[in-house]
Amino acid sequence: MYKEICNKYAPTKDNLIYILHDIQDTHPQHYISEEAVEVVSEYLKVPANHIFGVLTFYSMYSTKPRGTNIIRLCESPPCYIKGSDNILRKLKTMLSVNVGETTKDGAFTLELAACLGVCGNAPVMMVNDDVYGDLTEEKIEEIIGKIRGGN
Amino acid sequence: MAKTVNVWLDGHHVEVPDTMTIIEAADKYGVHIPRLCYHPDLPPTANCGVCVVEVSGNPTPKRACCTPVAEGMKITTNSNKLRSYRKTLTEMILSHHDVKCPTCSANNKCELQSLANNLGVNPDALPNIMPNTPIDDSSLSIVRDVTKCIACGRCVTVCNEVQTVYALTFSDRGIHAHIDTAFSNGIANSPCVNCGQCTVYCPTGALRERNDLDGVWEAILDPTKHVVVQEAPAIRVSLAEEFGMELGTVTAKKMYAALRKIGFDAIMDTNFTADLTILEEGTECVTKLKSGSKRPLITSCSPGWIKFMETYYPDLADCVSTAKSPMSMFGVLAKTYYTQEHGLDPANIVSVAIMPCTAKKFEAARPELRDSGYQDTDFVLTTREFIRMIKEAGIDFKEIKEEDADEGMSFYTGAGTIFGATGGVMEAAIRSAYTLVTGEELEAIDIMAVRGLKGVKEATIPVPGFGDLRVVVAHGLSNARIVMDKIREGLATTGESPWHFVEIMACPGGCVGGGGQPYGNNMAMRARRGEGLYKEDRNLPIRKSHHNPEVTRIYERFLGSPNSPLAVKLLHTHYFERSVNTGQIIKEATHKHH
Ligand code: SF4
Ligand code: SF4
Ligand code: SF4
Ligand code: FES
Numbered sequence: 001m002y003k004e005i006c007n008k009y010a011p012t013k014d015n016l017i018y019i020l021h022d023i024q025d026t027h028p029q030h031y032i033s034e035e036a037v038e039v040v041s042e043y044l045k046v047p048a049n050h051i052f053g054v055l056t057f058y059s060m061y062s063t064k065p066r067g068t069n070i071i072r073l074c075e076s077p078p079c080y081i082k083g084s085d086n087i088l089r090k091l092k093t094m095l096s097v098n099v100g101e102t103t104k105d106g107a108f109t110l111e112l113a114a115c116l117g118v119c120g121n122a123p124v125m126m127v128n129d130d131v132y133g134d135l136t137e138e139k140i141e142e143i144i145g146k147i148r149g150g151n
Numbered sequence: 152m153a154k155t156v157n158v159w160l161d162g163h164h165v166e167v168p169d170t171m172t173i174i175e176a177a178d179k180y181g182v183h184i185p186r187l188c189y190h191p192d193l194p195p196t197a198n199c200g201v202c203v204v205e206v207s208g209n210p211t212p213k214r215a216c217c218t219p220v221a222e223g224m225k226i227t228t229n230s231n232k233l234r235s236y237r238k239t240l241t242e243m244i245l246s247h248h249d250v251k252c253p254t255c256s257a258n259n260k261c262e263l264q265s266l267a268n269n270l271g272v273n274p275d276a277l278p279n280i281m282p283n284t285p286i287d288d289s290s291l292s293i294v295r296d297v298t299k300c301i302a303c304g305r306c307v308t309v310c311n312e313v314q315t316v317y318a319l320t321f322s323d324r325g326i327h328a329h330i331d332t333a334f335s336n337g338i339a340n341s342p343c344v345n346c347g348q349c350t351v352y353c354p355t356g357a358l359r360e361r362n363d364l365d366g367v368w369e370a371i372l373d374p375t376k377h378v379v380v381q382e383a384p385a386i387r388v389s390l391a392e393e394f395g396m397e398l399g400t401v402t403a404k405k406m407y408a409a410l411r412k413i414g415f416d417a418i419m420d421t422n423f424t425a426d427l428t429i430l431e432e433g434t435e436c437v438t439k440l441k442s443g444s445k446r447p448l449i450t451s452c453s454p455g456w457i458k459f460m461e462t463y464y465p466d467l468a469d470c471v472s473t474a475k476s477p478m479s480m481f482g483v484l485a486k487t488y489y490t491q492e493h494g495l496d497p498a499n500i501v502s503v504a505i506m507p508c509t510a511k512k513f514e515a516a517r518p519e520l521r522d523s524g525y526q527d528t529d530f531v532l533t534t535r536e537f538i539r540m541i542k543e544a545g546i547d548f549k550e551i552k553e554e555d556a557d558e559g560m561s562f563y564t565g566a567g568t569i570f571g572a573t574g575g576v577m578e579a580a581i582r583s584a585y586t587l588v589t590g591e592e593l594e595a596i597d598i599m600a601v602r603g604l605k606g607v608k609e610a611t612i613p614v615p616g617f618g619d620l621r622v623v624v625a626h627g628l629s630n631a632r633i634v635m636d637k638i639r640e641g642l643a644t645t646g647e648s649p650w651h652f653v654e655i656m657a658c659p660g661g662c663v664g665g666g667g668q669p670y671g672n673n674m675a676m677r678a679r680r681g682e683g684l685y686k687e688d689r690n691l692p693i694r695k696s697h698h699n700p701e702v703t704r705i706y707e708r709f710l711g712s713p714n715s716p717l718a719v720k721l722l723h724t725h726y727f728e729r730s731v732n733t734g735q736i737i738k739e740a741t742h743k744h745h
Contacts, residue, residue: 034334038732047317048732049341052333056322063334 002039011043016054019044020061029065030109059113067102069147072113073125084123088112090137094144107148156222161229173215173226174202184228185237185266187244188303189216190352192659192674194312196304200240201266204228212236238270246277247326249298256535257356260670263301264355284329289337291516292345292361292509295330300357302328306349313659314628316459318343330357333732342462342734346455346628346657347509347533347666360509360533360667364540367530370501371414378501379489380415381481381560382406384422384571385507385662388683389534390541393669394548398676399683404553411554413544417489418556421504422563424477424484425570425579427705428452429696431722432474433584434713436652440588440617447638447648450576452476454514455657455666457726459628461740464635465728468740470648473723477570478504478511479520481560482527483721488709489560497523503530505537507571507665510657519743522721533667562701565688572681573626573661574601574608577654581612581622583697584652589615596694602685604660604678606630609650623650627659 005022009015023036032055041048055061073079073088088099091110095103102109118124121133132143153168160182167176177184178191187199195216203212207225212233215226227233245267252258267274287295302321307330310319318341322331332341350358370376391400403420410418436448451457451472460471475483482504486497504511508531514520515528532540541548566582569575578598585593600610601624608624625634634655638648658664660677663684688694696702710718725743727736 037333041732047311047342048333049311049317049320052331053320053322056331057324 002036003043006040006043011045013044013046016040016044016046016051017058020051020055024061029067029106030070031062031065033063059111062109064100065102066109067106069107069127070109070111071125071127072111072116074114074116074123075112076115076119078115078119079123082122084135086137087123087125087135087140090140091144094140108144156220156224158220158223159225161227167220169220169222171220173204173206173213173218173220173224176220177215177226177228182228184215185270186216187241187262187266187301187354188305190305190354190673193305193308193352196308198302198304199244201237203233203236205230205233234270238272241267241270241272242274242276244301245272245274246279247281248279248301249281249296250274250279255299255356256359256362257299257353257670261356262354282329287332287337288361289339290343290345290361290513291339292512293338293343293347293350294359294361295338296357296359297329298357299355300330301355302330303354305352305354306330306358309348309352310343312629314344314346314348314657315632316342316344316346316628319349336733340733340735342729342731344455344458344462344628344657344734345510345513345666348658350509350666351664351668351670351672360535361512362536363512363530363532364536364543367503367532367540370503370530375499376501377416377495377499378414378503379417379419379485380410380503380505381419381421381424381478381485382410382505383478383507383662384425384568384575384684385665385668385680386505386534386537387568387687388571388663388680389507389668390538390548392676393538394541396549399679401683401687402548403687404555405548405551407556408551408554409541409544409546409548412546412551413540415503418561419481419485419489419559420556420561420563421477421481421506422567422570423560423699423701424480425567425576426564426696426699426702427480427722428474428477428570428576429566429579429583430702430706430713431480431718432472433580433587433696435472435474436580436584437587438714440620440651445647446470446642447650447653448472449653450580450655451724452570452576453655453657453662454508454510456628456631456655458510458513458729458734459631459657460635461727462729462731462734463632464639465726465740467635467638467642468726468728470638470653471726471741473719473725473741475520475722475724476511476514478506478531479514479527479724480722482515482520483523484560484705486523486525486527487721488705491709492559497525500525501529502527503532504528505532505534507534507662507668508658509533509666511667519724534665535667535669538669559701560705562699563691564696564699565691565694566696567699568691569684569688571662572602572684573604573656573659574598574624574654575661575684576656577601577610577622577624577652579696580652580654581620582695584620585612585614586695586697588617591615592695601654602681604674604681606659607633620652621650622652622654624654626656626661626664628657631655631657 153170186202197217202215205227284297387403392398511531566579663680664677
């Protein structure tokens with residue numbers, strides 16, 4: 001299946017990040033496995049160590065399996081001033097995970113992100129493609145509950 | 152064309168080519184700019200920021216290692232502002248560093264240690280927030296300790312650009328940036344070929360060889376064991392510099408004396424089996440030439456090169472000489488010929504090799520190298536480990552009285568000794584192959600075209616009765632790639648290799664530049680050590696391997712003739728194909744002939 005994704009792109013090095021995106025987006029666990037890297041490495045003739053370097057350089061890529069829903073809490077100063085550390089604590093206890101980890105049921109992965117560009121509504125987080133602003137601990141319970149219920 | 156520009160270094164006017172960086176210009180004129188990541192042999196990574204200088208017309212300091220000089224530039228290398236900047240940077244590095252210098256393998260050789268010392272840094276200026284990353288000791292050759300890493304990036308440049316092995320990479324970024332192998336699988340599960348070049352260029356103790364000293368001491372101190380030692384050609388020119396003598400001095404006889412004092416039971420020499428290799432490999436080459444084969448013969452003594460070939464060029468494995476390396480030939484003979492001659496039980500022999508090389512540790516452990524019925528070579532120590540051993544034994548190496556090696560597998564010719572420099576195996580082989588083909592002696596035996604540090608060296612030698620013998624020498628694996636790609640292309644297009652005989656060494660400069668050599672092993676030092684070997688060659692009474700009387704003797708008393716069935720059984724080997732991702736064996740690439 002990784003080979004099929006590769007085949008959609010010309011085998012040039014510039015396509016590396018697009019191919020990696022595609023692989024991550026189509027994977028049910030939103031990550032790029034070692035096996036995937038080996039296929040891309042062979043396709044683009046780019047050594048695996050180099051691809052690993054790229055994967056770990058950009059925070060948007062993951063080399064570990066992730067949950068169905070990805071929570072990315074903004075860790076930039078404006079959000080911090082508005083109490084993002086309390087929100088982080090709330091998320092950690094509610095989901096029983098640390099940053100970078102996935103809940104046991106595979107439903108959520110908790111990550112931190114650089115500025116999400118909506119500082120006016122700090123503290124802010126994204127769950128998948130949706131932005132949630134003006135967060136409070138109550139709002140967190142509500143949002144997580146809703147996503148859990150909806151699944 | 153480079154233009155000459157006028158530059159003022161701390162007020163002194165100098166003229167330098169405009170292709171130079173500020174740090175190169177300063178080094179040329181003896182002005183020392185503190186630095187950490189820059190190394191003169193490597194392209195700058197510009198990662199550390201320690202080399203900052205003030206440049207006229209620029210409000211902020213510039214990094215001297217990556218800023219080119221320009222006409223009229225006024226450079227200040229020392230000011231209070233720069234000093235405080237450098238200090239802070241060094242303090243930040245020390246804040247996530249496991250500072251335990253007295254027990255660190257890099258102690259006294261460490262560039263971070265000396266920088267911190269020179270700058271008068273306060274080690275406790277910042278709280279220590281060292282990440283607790285485990286040591287990667289998965290490899291038989293290389294140990295990686297991220298807690299000593301300053302993320303200078305030299306190893307990444309060396310592994311990817313100089314050696315094109317692609318084992319090491321930067322991982323993460325910013326303050327979390329560190330060196331890793333793909334998917335953190337560890338060196339042993341990467342394409343690493345164990346060349347050790349990363350360990351000689353690492354400015355700190357973050358990359359080093361696996362330490363095998365304990366096992367060797369144990370064997371020496373065990374009265375039931377008979378410990379036989381061999382030393383590679385390059386060792387005899389790499390000790391002097393560490394003991395206050397001139398770089399590149401040949402100290403073979405002091406080396407033997409030190410080994411005897413340490414307690415080894417039999418002091419032999421790898422140079423003997425280097426000569427033997429010439430007979431085995433030379434005969435193989437001549438047989439191939441006479442058969443009219445269009446495929447080349449490629450040398451096999453460098454274990455970093457062999458693993459590289461198995462990983463990236465397994466389709467050409469049949470072109471690589473089946474001859475074992477001189478170390479492995481010695482290993483197998485120590486537990487067969489030597490024990491037979493001396494009435495010893497091979498089970499009690501411990502065979503130790505002192506090598507300029509980290510990859511030899513991997514080679515010694517190869518399961519196929521057990522043709523004596525035992526592991527042929529029990530322990531490999533690098534030059535650095537051997538130096539520690541000399542110091543641990545309290546030997547005053549500079550003053551120790553010269554002694555001879557023990558008789559037998561220690562006698563060597565000038566051809567054997569030049570194995571330690573790039574081009575040396577080729578030169579030694581030509582000196583003997585000429586005779587094997589023509590029955591005559593080659594007169595002009597100094598083959599200058601294959602000497603020196605040029606990355607790829609070609610030569611054509613007219614051989615009566617054969618024609619022009621085309622040879623090529625490459626050292627450093629990026630150069631090996633150039634040669635191998637041309638061979639692959641030649642075979643695919645015209646069906647013919649551009650060369651008959653090919654020498655490849657994994658390390659730039661050959662073994663004198665090996666990954667187990669003393670720290671600070673730069674190209675200029677490698678050249679000096681190489682010159683030391685050529686000088687020894689000139690001064691030795693016999694300079695051709697086929698005139699080594701002990702080689703003649705071993706064929707008469709034991710092996711029969713070169714490439715005889717017994718010689719093939721004991722002295723030749725076969726190769727594998729390996730994964731480019733994990734370095735693990737996929738399948739056999741060639742078969743062992745019995
Ligand atoms: S790497 Fe250098 S500074 Fe660090 S502990 Fe070793 S000798 Fe000391
Ligand atoms: S030993 Fe050689 S191949 Fe292995 S990581 Fe170091 S430089 Fe790369
Ligand atoms: S391991 Fe050594 S050479 Fe590599 S980045 Fe760290 S300090 Fe530099
Ligand atoms: S020496 Fe110039 S940035 Fe490190």
